[in-house]
Amino acid sequence: MPSSHNTDPPVDESETQSSTDHPTTKLEQMRFRRPLRLGIQFLIWTVVIAFFVDTVSAANGLTLSGGSRDELAIPQWLYLGTGGATIGASALLASFVTDRLFIRNIHEWNRPLLPVDRWEGVVTKVGRAVGVMILILTISVGYIGPQLPNASFAILVTFAGGRAALPIVAYLIGNVWPILNPWRTIALVLPTGFRTYPSKIKRWPAVFGLLTLVWIEVIFPVSTVPTVLATAIVGYSVVTLAGAVVFGVDPWFENADPLAVLFRLYGAVAPIQRRNGTIQVKLPGSELTNAEILSDTSDIAFVIALIWELTFSGFITTSAGAGTVSTLVGIVPVELIPTTVQATVVYTVLFVVGFLVFFAAYWYAANLSRQWVGTYVSTETLRRSFAPSLLAIAAGYHFAHYAGLFISLSPALVMALQSPFTPPANPIVLTLPGWFGGLSIASILVGHLLAIGAAHAVSYKIFASRLVAIRSQYPFVLVMIGYTVISLWIISLPSAIPPFLQ
């Protein structure tokens, strides 16, 4: 985005200039209040809807007794309000940080750790061997090993490992997937590159792939029946290897493979980054101001899909989610179609519509941002520049939803890794202490704070005027508040088993 720094229209610049001199003019107050008022309205509506959905599901009596989540000790409206207000307040506070140099220094601070070439060969070889070995074990144990989920190497490695632990490593430390990725390793020894990857479709195949993977996870019992999981992995392997063979290893894994794109993007949040053959330490989230992370609408869609899939799979495992699904399945007046088919349709429609709503909210935020500041910077540029900050939000959600799962299953995972073929007589799991719920809430808030910090820095990169920069963030901050409140609401709900699924 080389042209974006000085594209503010002169009119806007002068107007901002004058209001900086008189910060309490009526006009400026109005401009500050409008987004605030919108934010408050949004909060109120979210809380009202939260109460409504909760009542509906309670009336259905679907709340599972003995749910694993403890009820919150404080009223839900207060909890959600506080969460949303924290994000909003931090955005306002951030807007007081107007020292460009300070902001740039924070986000560009880095220390080189070590050059890559000295150890890369060995680590890559070991990592690739481990990755391929685990893939082979997962598929074979999935078919011939024990069929109990908590004792199954396949399920533990896939979900406690791949779904929970690896993304956590990716955003808390750094992305190791390019080394582990077993499909990439296998594709490297195959003849590849028979067709050129159609550059027009960008990362859309990865977006579609990610949504499909999550859809499969919801609809099919991949997390409970090892043979089903193994079949799904075989299917994924066939598609992935075929894609890599036809289009070449790098084009495929950079654009079309959902897992590779997912880990690359989560890795962008991490403090350890690889840059020009060196491993660097940066401040967590500071890499998110790098406009090169996302270069297309499909990338934005992928980031939104990350947030949405966590929201969705979180939602359907709560009493409110289960109640909503049951209610929707109940109102379909078709008796001839089996309930499981109806339920599948309901889950699919909810999943797709929710994604579109989340995507549209962000899309509209960029339009709004451009309108409010009246800039020459294209909406497209705004959209792409602010989207990486959403990755910190996604990472926060992921931690809130999956850190507990990983810790809980870790003893069983260790046992499974020790002896994949002869599982223990009785697999052991860990119970989570009460304070862990607080950690989940904290991780969501920290993710949002990082996102707001990044958005703040991005706006300063784009706009020369401080007030324009601050104003440009408001619509995005509102969307972020929306995502946060929904997420906080979901983790506050008692858990339930998603209805109608095997």
Next chain:
Amino acid sequence: MKRRDAIRAGGSIVASATLAGCLDTLGFQTQSAWRDPPLPSNRPDAVYYPAIVEEMGMYGMKEVPAEGVTFALMFSYPHRFWTVTGSNKQRVVVNSDDSLHLMASLWDTESQTVLPVDISLEVLNDGESVTQRSLWPMLSQTMGFHYGDNFSLPDEGQYTARLSVGPVQARRTGSFESRFENSMETEIDFEFDTTNTYNLDLRRLGTKSGERGAVEPTMEEMPAGRTPMESALPGEIIGAASSGDATFVISYIETASRFGDQSYLAVSPRTPYNRIMLPLMSLSATVVRDGSTVFDDILTETLDPVFGDHYGGTVGQLQSGDTVTVTVDAPPQMSRHDGYETAFFDMPPIEVTV
């Protein structure tokens, strides 16, 4: 234990002990992954399809010819179950050191009548006692009536199960009158190998779970403790009614030598769907004729070659128009597996008119 296993076990014990110590301080606690498996959210107060049903494996059967009795020892994954005291139930969760669920059953070899007894199981390894426990009388959908508990074994390997039973406490009639009076003991050798456990089939009942109903008992080579079909019961059936989801079939026998040549009222309670016997209840009955009570007494649990386990009493000649009321003083004092733990508790009296 093989040396390699010993090293591996030792290593993981040290590692997990260190880790467990740290995690304990932070409030994390270890527990079995099977501690409390999912329950359907909409359990009725009746027999229902559980979320998951597991197969059992057979360790061995042994006949004791002198007593005409056959024992069987079976195994499955460690199970969650509910014990019953009076009208209260207590959930027994799977402990982290439970290795397997051991089940025993014994029956009259000839008539295949399952016997209600007190039974204890001692597990021995190389002649040395590993653990000993009285088994719970239990009801499960795949097994029917049996005895069982979760056991912790130190390691995989060869073991001997010593089953000791006391005499049948219930009154015995007919050809059973002079039998099952002695204590007996038998031993069944088995090899504990987790691979065998994991080879057991596991079925998720999906959308069916939580609905009223029960799966069929699956053991083929042994009786599940079924009571005879209503049509196969001797005497005149004066009523069959449901209470607490159990079916009570009430039969009246004008005269039979094995019941002391007196008119006999037999109440045969059984589970719905599979007709599994319900021993260890306390029942009483009243007979009211023209407004006055002509019989009011408890019914005695009785083991009969034709009725099987049932509850009976000599009531005197019944006449048309008599009202017979059977009252449940205590529900079946049996432990229950998933699908039976909500049924047979709130059991109102049953009233039939002759």
